[in-house]
Amino acid sequence: MNYPHHSASDFMEDTHFRQWVYQPDADSDSFWEEYQQKYPEKKQELAIARQLLLNLQQQVQSGFSTKAVEDAVFQNIQQELETKPIVSTQLFPHWVRWAAAAAVVLLGITWVFWSQKPTHYLSYEINRQQSQNTLVEKSNLTSKPFVVSLADGSSVLLSPQSKISYCEDFDTHDKREVFLSGEAFFEVAKNAQKPFYVYANELVTKVLGTSFNVRAFPEDKNVVVKVHTGRVAVAVADKIADKQKITARELDGIVLLPNQQAVLSRDEFRLVKSLVENPSLLSSNTPISLSHSFEFESARASDVFKAVEEAYGIDIVFDEEVFANCLFTANLTDEPLYEKLNIICKSIEASYQILDAQIIISGKGCHL
Amino acid sequence: MKSNFETDERLWQATRLGSELAFEALYRRYFQILVSYGKRIHPNEAMVNDAIQDLFIDIWRTRHSLGQAESVKFYLMSSLRRRILRLLKSDLPFSEEWDELPEQALPMEDSPETLFAEEEENALQNEKLNKWLEQLPPRQYEALLLRYFHNFEYVEIAGILNIKEQTARNLVQKALYILRKLAIVLIIMVLGFIF
Numbered sequence: 001m002n003y004p005h006h007s008a009s010d011f012m013e014d015t016h017f018r019q020w021v022y023q024p025d026a027d028s029d030s031f032w033e034e035y036q037q038k039y040p041e042k043k044q045e046l047a048i049a050r051q052l053l054l055n056l057q058q059q060v061q062s063g064f065s066t067k068a069v070e071d072a073v074f075q076n077i078q079q080e081l082e083t084k085p086i087v088s089t090q091l092f093p094h095w096v097r098w099a100a101a102a103a104v105v106l107l108g109i110t111w112v113f114w115s116q117k118p119t120h121y122l123s124y125e126i127n128r129q130q131s132q133n134t135l136v137e138k139s140n141l142t143s144k145p146f147v148v149s150l151a152d153g154s155s156v157l158l159s160p161q162s163k164i165s166y167c168e169d170f171d172t173h174d175k176r177e178v179f180l181s182g183e184a185f186f187e188v189a190k191n192a193q194k195p196f197y198v199y200a201n202e203l204v205t206k207v208l209g210t211s212f213n214v215r216a217f218p219e220d221k222n223v224v225v226k227v228h229t230g231r232v233a234v235a236v237a238d239k240i241a242d243k244q245k246i247t248a249r250e251l252d253g254i255v256l257l258p259n260q261q262a263v264l265s266r267d268e269f270r271l272v273k274s275l276v277e278n279p280s281l282l283s284s285n286t287p288i289s290l291s292h293s294f295e296f297e298s299a300r301a302s303d304v305f306k307a308v309e310e311a312y313g314i315d316i317v318f319d320e321e322v323f324a325n326c327l328f329t330a331n332l333t334d335e336p337l338y339e340k341l342n343i344i345c346k347s348i349e350a351s352y353q354i355l356d357a358q359i360i361i362s363g364k365g366c367h368l
Numbered sequence: 369m370k371s372n373f374e375t376d377e378r379l380w381q382a383t384r385l386g387s388e389l390a391f392e393a394l395y396r397r398y399f400q401i402l403v404s405y406g407k408r409i410h411p412n413e414a415m416v417n418d419a420i421q422d423l424f425i426d427i428w429r430t431r432h433s434l435g436q437a438e439s440v441k442f443y444l445m446s447s448l449r450r451r452i453l454r455l456l457k458s459d460l461p462f463s464e465e466w467d468e469l470p471e472q473a474l475p476m477e478d479s480p481e482t483l484f485a486e487e488e489e490n491a492l493q494n495e496k497l498n499k500w501l502e503q504l505p506p507r508q509y510e511a512l513l514l515r516y517f518h519n520f521e522y523v524e525i526a527g528i529l530n531i532k533e534q535t536a537r538n539l540v541q542k543a544l545y546i547l548r549k550l551a552i553v554l555i556i557m558v559l560g561f562i563f
Contacts (some may be wrong), residue, residue, distance in 0.1 A: 049550045055497045056517045063404030071397045252389040
């Protein structure tokens with residue numbers, strides 16, 4: 001390799017050189033060792049460059065703060081974001097880029113999983129062992145679901161052939177942990193100070209909001225979490241052996257909103273977010289006519305999509321400009337979600353596809 | 369600098385799509401770097417923390433309309449810098465804009481040359497170098513850090529400091545010129561130890 005470095009600044013300008021100084025490894029060590037043997041006359045400039053870089057690093061590191069401050073600032077951020085809920089008013093003006101981004105993510109995922117082999121499974125028993133607390137176990141050997149009430153006010157509707165373990169007194173711990181085998185529907189009491197975790201086979205669900213369903217029987221191929229209300233984060237358990245084969249998406253987790261589900265395939269450790277089979281209207285206890293009107297008369301397409309979006313809590317991605325001239329008249333009150341979309345799309349000559357947990361509308365628009 | 373195998377770009381992407389965990393990971397990855405960098409722009413640590421806090425709150429709030437960042441680090445550092453300067457401006461309405469100060473007016477006690485002459489020969493080389501670095505004109509020093517520690521291209525440095533690319537190159541070259549002259553003497557003295 002030709003390395004025409006002459007002065008210290010030539011070395012400093014070289015990304016590989018900097019990489020070696022800041023993060024040396026066996027390869028770069030031997031490369032630069034050889035380099036110095038081959039060009040002894042450059043030793044001095046190299047040493048100067050290296051020393052200067054190390055000093056810069058020292059200077060940056062001397063400005064670091066403590067972990068406590070890092071945590072405190074993040075807590076402030078979380079509090080600020082929780083007190084003022086995020087209202088999304090903008091309807092994705094950059095939808096093309098969004099679609100492209102989603103495609104990239106999907107491609108990335110597919111690529112990683114081709115190279116993956118089944119890894120070790122985690123079971124209810126293994127998960128339970130990670131708890132240092134004394135656990136209470138409830139199992140449902142009956143043929144009907146029953147309710148288990150937890151100390152913090154949360155309740156669990158436990159399905160037949162299922163069992164959960166939990167700590168009788170959450171007060172003394174900084175998180176609320178429940179271990180599940182089988183299926184259960186959770187209604188979790190809000191407590192921002194004590195996140196609620198459900199460990200089910202290899203999947204960890206962290207609750208940020210209120211109610212959701214977890215299905216994880218020992219012999220199941222998949223672990224499924226469906227969200228009813230609120231927000232829920234799911235991730236593959238930390239303890240899974242052979243982590244190298246799992247992508248960060250699976251380790252860092254994904255956030256689920258109402259009507260979304262996450263399915264973890266236990267063979268490949270692939271975590272996929274999608275819509276539940278039959279998305280339900282949000283806040284279904286309010287009369288439909290009051291909460292969500294689906295009677296449209298010469299309504300702008302964007303308003304129609306917005307109404308559907310709000311009623312089902314689902315992201316609909318479309319180009320507002322393209323459909324600016326589209327008007328829509330119909331009564332969709334009694335149609336299920338996908339039928340609503342079929343009817344709308346047919347009338348404005350568009351089509352829809354479901355990507356990840358979003359609905360993407362494409363078409364050429366309307367001419368008046 | 370990065371031991372985690374997840375790239376900045378993937379974390380950014382996931383944050384835009386609403387992953388709170390990716391958002392936190394991004395924060396954890398950059399908090400210390402940002403504090404350290406921010407304190408160079410203004411030494412008031414509490415204010416720097418506030419600026420970082422606001423920066424991340426805004427990122428989450430506007431995540432739907434955020435673009436695909438070509439360099440996440442560039443975005444974070446340049447945004448933080450702008451925010452701190454804006455805060456400074458609103459706190460001290462009559463103070464001079466830091467960016468507009470002429471180079472000569474910036475604080476610089478002794479020149480490195482005099483300092484070196486006064487030092488004992490056997491003083492710790494490291495401390496000397498650190499001292500010199502701290503005595504560089506702040507803009508030169510900042511450019512030096514951005515280039516050689518943070519790995520930014522000159523065009524990015526120009527974007528962060530809001531100057532022309534050629535000016536960014538000059539800043540770095542000027543700083544290096546002084547440092548190198550001094551470092552040669554030091555290094556010649558210590559070469560025996562290193563090799």
